[in-house]
Structures are given as structure tokens and as C-alpha cells.
Amino acid sequence: MSYAILTDITKCIGCSECVIACKKYHDLHDDRPRQWHRNDGLSARNWTSIVIRDNDHYIRKQCNHCLAPACVSACPVAALQTTPEGAVIYEASKCIGCRYCMIACPYGIPRYDWDKAVPYVQKCNMCYERISRGQQPACTEACPTEATIFGDRDELLAEAKRRLAAEPNKYIDHVYGEKEAGGTSVLYISDIDLGFLSYPLRKVKQPLPDTTSAAMHAVPPAFVGMGVVMGGLYWFCRRRDKVSRQENEKEQDHHE
């Protein structure tokens, strides 16, 4: 069963109840401005935040829980993992703190404990303990307007499309997260463009792990191939030297 969260931007009133619920459930303490924060409200102690856009648009930001996550494919020690429930979870005990996940994430989601001597990566885990117990995440439970709801991904996708079809003038005809970076478990429908949620240079349609898989598959053949080439070259050069030395000797014999 793959779960998802659907956020309807047109229903969000920006009350931040989800942010408070998240902070309370995960026991994330207060925060204050730090030089290392990105200016979208997410931080090591804010796993979800409300980004405000013009004309009363409130966009709840959190880990998008990609179906083929770049962070999972980037992590060298498999500390980040996908789960059957659709949540991308983080196992702190394996983490070495390389922060390659932060480089890889197309949405810039993972945050770091910059102020700790023993720092970890921090991000939304879709309240994994709660959803594996059959409960819904703290944030969707707290939402007073049902702007953000939790459920089966296929059903929510159908629900999103039903809403788009029912009120085509209200929404932009696009379920954000259906196909972005190979699809995500956090879906948005909205009346404004949500492209700003991801990094800007290219719109990535294919799952990001695909970008490196060709190079990673080439590793064993490249390794063996280089060994064979170098071994062959060594054999060839040695033989060449030997032959030329013999010829030299022969010539010298001849001269004598």
C-alpha cells in the first residue's frame, strides 16, 4: 500500500496548525534565525513550513517523498531508504554526515544540524511510525480545512483529478507531483504555478537516479577493461623491448 499526502493550495488558509502539530509530534524544539537557513522556513527543527505567495497563497512545504528518490540513490551508506508505505525514511545510526543527499535532492529538502557537534540530517518522514500503525500523519490530522489530506496514493491522485475536472476554472490543470522527478508521494493541486518548489535549471521529468545509473553500470566493465588494456600494453611493450634488445645483440654479433 503506497500512501500519499494531497495538498490543495486553494483550501489552505495558512494557519500553520500543521507546522505546530509536526513540531509537537516529533519533539522539534524552537528555532530562531540562523545564517545557514534557506529562506523557505524549513530547517533542522521545522520539517514542514508554509511558504507565502502573493494574493493569499499558502504552500505547505515538506519532503515530497519521491517514488524514485535522488537522496536514496545518492546516500553511500543506505541511511535513506524508501518504504512500501511510500515514505522516505532516514536511519540516523548509519549516516556518516556526507550531505550528498542535500546536493542530490531536486527540492532542496534535507536540512542539517549545523550547530551540533554530533549532527544529523533532518527531514519529514511522513510520520512513519504513525502510518505504519495505521494512523495518519500529525500534519494532516491537524489541518482544520482539510487542505492537506492523507490516503492511498492512487485514490488521492484520482481525487485530485476529480477536483480538477469538477472546477477547471479554479485550478491549473496539473497535479504537481504526479510525474515530477518520476513522481512523488506528496501531491499538490493549485491555482498558481508550483515550479518554484524544485531547483530551477531544468524541469526534471525522469527519475533522478536514472542520471547516474548508466555511469554506475559502466563501473565493472571499465575497471576490468582498464586492467586488460594495461596488462596487454605492458605485455606488448615488454615484448617490444625484448625483441629490440635481441636485435641489437644480433646486430652487435653480426658486426663482430
Add this chain to the structure above:
Amino acid sequence: MNRVSVFKSILWIILGLGLSAGITRMIFGLGSVTNLSDTTPWGLWKGFNVVPGIALAGGGFVLTAIIYVMRKSEYHRYAKISVLLALLGYITAATALVAELGLPWLVWHPVIYWQHHSALFEVAWCVMLYLLVLFLEFIPVPLEETGWLASVRRFLTKYKIVLVILGIMISTLHQSSLGTLFLITPEKLHPLWYSSLLPILFFISAVAIGPLMVILAVNVISYLYRRELEEAKLARLGLFSVGVLVVYGLIRLVDLIVTGKFGELVSGSWPMVVFWIELSLMVLIPIVFLSFKRLRYSRVALSVATASGVLGMGLNRANVAGIMLVNTGRPYIPTVFEVFISLGIVSAAVLVFLFCVERFKMWEGKWDDPRNRDEAPPEFDRVSDVWLGTPRLAYRSLYSLIFVFSLALGFALISGDRLRSEGIPDIEAAPARGGDTLFIDGNRDAYGVAFAHLDHSDRLGGDTACVQCHHMNIPLDKNSACYRCHGKMYTPVDMFRHDWHASPDGGNLACRECHPADLPRTAATAQACDHCHQDLIPPGATIEVVDYEAPAYTDAMHILCIDCHSREAELSAENDNLDQCAACHTMRQLTQMPPEKRTLFRDTTINHVIIPGFEEIDRNEGRSQ
């Protein structure tokens, strides 16, 4: 002082500064010495030490391939030096990598936790294996000098070719896997650098520039130790690099044109300028200076070509590994301590390099070993008690002294705020502006709260309502504004000015007027403020605590407002939302404001964290560069 000792003194200074910053980083965490942030998780250490460092260590595998596999024995003299360069390059990179890890003591985790889809997993394994191979390749040199473990040395020397080929195989993977690292960032890396050929480009450029790095090192040594330089032979080695550089340049340009990025090459943007500078330094200048016969046998041309190639390659790697990644947050400028650590690691490597050059037989033939030189003067003349040669011991004391001083200087430079990882120093709370509606915006970031002041006082009972919020007045004032006591945005403030009270220009009080004579003179035993200032707390005030410490401005606002708001929310059904954050932190109020006032404020939210001096970038997140 000769050239060598001046150079070494500088290196020891940098090493001392770097070590102090490094120790601080290990004890207090990354935030204490770096400017790394959530938007630039990899900084100077990756962009300067790790990625370029490994690329420049490529000379090791290229030279050993030329010397041992292709059996070009004319370059045999440079075999040991290139292996040593590679070993030190890798140690430099590995040290920087470990310094940058958040949990450096778990650096061995890739050995037990496998994740073979990750380019960084491949990098980790390559670094570990190649370090081992390089160590085995180099260890015969010191063993030969000391005479230890002769059988091991003979074994390693005999099967050197196996190590050499293994080293080449691992290097091939490793040089290219550093390119693979950045394949996963198509939406971040600038199109002029992002290419699906990145792994191949990284490998080819390492093959090209590696020998140039070896030539540069040989050149520097010959300058420092005043030894003759075999320009002709080195220039011939340089020709090999020229050939590979031509291939590299062509692949790079053709790849850009084929993938339809020709427009970027002539766009006139600053990344384009950097691209052409990089390509000139890395490819054009070495080719020009090394391919013309008239130029290439001169020492100057050799120096220019190699230095330019090495710089260009460093710039290329730095661009891919950081500079050209889109940053949507605060611009990243490394702190001076990051620079210290970066340079300190390099300095340590150079010192080890010089030590090896001086102590071990790094060269074949007579040229290399100064101790074999007949003309070398005795170091100490016993008859006259005069140092003739290099007074080694004297220099060692000098280096130690310099090192200890710079270590202390480094610690002294690190301020307390950084150690507490405060991130930014706290800022003064600014007074609220406005009249009937007050704009509360303590940090002047334009994300504030519009507080209906008149409305509140009317509702709470007119003129008698003031004391409900203005719970304390500073002496000789009435209804003191919040910021007068809660002076800092995020940290509590000490309200009591002891110096002023004791000073003849201020309160001119004797100690006993506050501190009882028979008790120790502490804050706890002193008279409370309202002992003298009876009007400090106005009658009827809601908050009657007198403490020397005033809460931070944000805390004060929240305590005062939330207390009352949540009470009201419970009491009345229509004000149900009053205890929500959005009740105050919202744009709703703004839309009811006259437009000319609205421009003062953009919007406000509890999540927004704005850094002073930080331009509002998130609003334009969608905009690149």
C-alpha cells in the same frame, strides 16, 4: 634564511592556523567555523581540497603508466616523485573529506553498509583502495632509507607492476566517479558544466593535467633547492599532456554544441566568462606554451604552462563541485577558518613532501642527492665554532615557535559567538512604528505583525488598559515601549546597568545601598529594583515579576500576546481562531490596510526566518542565478 626555510616557515604558520580551526571544528561542530548552509552543504573543502586535489593527484597513475607499463625509462627519475605526489594528494583529499563529514568517526561505514547505486559509495571505496595501493607503492622508498623490513621491500619492488596496474584501474574509476557525483544534479548545475559525459571529461582531464602537476612540482623543487632542471625532458612529457588536452577540449566543445548549448557559449553571462577563463587556463595556454619548440624549452614557458593547467583544472573542478551549482539561499563565502583548514591541510602535505625530498632517495642518479655532492660544505666547523651549512636545529626551533604562535593566534581569532554556534550575532530589537496600528517588526525584515494598538486598548478598557501590557516602566518614563527593556531579538537581556548605578556620573550609589553589609555581594542578596524605583511596576499590571533578565523581544511578544489570546479563544466561540499563529502572523490584516501602508509590509509568517543583510531570495526562488 634561505628559500627553503622561508617557504617552510610560511607553511608552518598556515598549518598552525589550520590546526586551531580544525580542533575547533571537531569539538564544536561544523556551524562553529564554517559558512556552510542548507543551500550550500558542500563548500570550500570539497571544491578546493577534495575534488581538485584528487584530480591533481592523477599524475601518479599517469606517470606510472608511462614509466612502468609503456616502459619509457627516460622518465624513471620522476616515478617516485609522482607516486609521492599522488599519495599526498589523496591524503589531503581524504583529510578534507573527513573534516567535512558531519560524523567523521563513522567514515568507515561504507565498508559495512553497501549502497552500490551511489557515486559517493564508489568514491569512498576508490579512495580507501587507492590509498592502500599508493602506500604500498611508496613504502619501499622510506624502507630503503632505513633498511627495515628488507624482505617486504624486495617483494613490493618485484611485483611493482601489479600494484601499478591496480592503481591505474582504481584511478580510472575514481577520477571518473567524481564526475558521476554531479550527474544527479541536472536541475542545479549550470548547463555549460553539466553533461552526461562528466565522468569521461573528468577522467581525460586528470590524465592530461596529472603530468603537468608533476612537472610543476619538479620545477618548484628545483627552484627551492637550486637544482638544475631538465627542461627538454619535461617539455617532452608535457607534449603528452598537450595531445590529451586537444582531445579533451574538442570533446568538451563538441559535446556542448551537439547538446544544443551553443547559445550558452556566446551568451555574455558571467558563467560564460568563467567558462572561457577556465578553458583558456586549462587547455589553451598549456597547449600554446608547450607545443611551440621555441617556447617550450624555456623554464618560464614550462612554469606558465603547468601553473596555468593546474589552476584551470582546479577552477574546473571547483565550478562543478560548487561555484556553478544554483544557490537559492544566502551566497556562500567561506569563513577565514575554512580557508585556514583548507590551506592547513595542503601545507601539511607540502611539508611532508619536502621532508621526503630532503630525506629519502627520491631521484635516480647523482643530481638528486645533495649528500652525495662533493662540494657540499661541512655543516659545522669545529675549529671556529661557526655554522657553515644549514643550522638544522636552529630552523627547527624557529618552525616550532612559529607553529605554536600561529596555533595560539588561530584560537584567539575564533570568537565566542561562533563557538556557541549562534550562527548570527543577536540583533537589537527595533521599536514598533506607526500610530493607531503599530507595525511590530523587531528585526526590520519587513516580515512583521500589524498590531491594532488603539483597537486593543479600546477593547481592554480605554486609558486604564495600558498597564495590562505595559507591565513595567523604566524610571521616569510612562508606558515604556517593549523594546526599551526587551532589547535583543532572540536572547535575554540584562536590564540592570550595574556600572551606571555605581558610577559617579550615573546613580553614584555606594555598595551598601543595595548590598546588605553582612551578606556576600551578589545579585541574589541585593535589594530589588523596586526598593528604590517604586513606580517601576504600575498598579494593576498583569505581569508583576521583577527580574534582572528581560526575555528576548520575540519571546516577550509571544508570552504577552499568546497568554491573553488563548484565554480569549477558550472563552468565546467566535474568537476560536485567536490562538492560531495566523491570527497575528497573516496577510489578512494587510489586505484591510490602506495601500500606502501596505508597502511597509510584505507578509508575515511564523516560519519565515530572515537573516539581517540577507536579501529576500525565497520570494524569487524560481529565478535562477
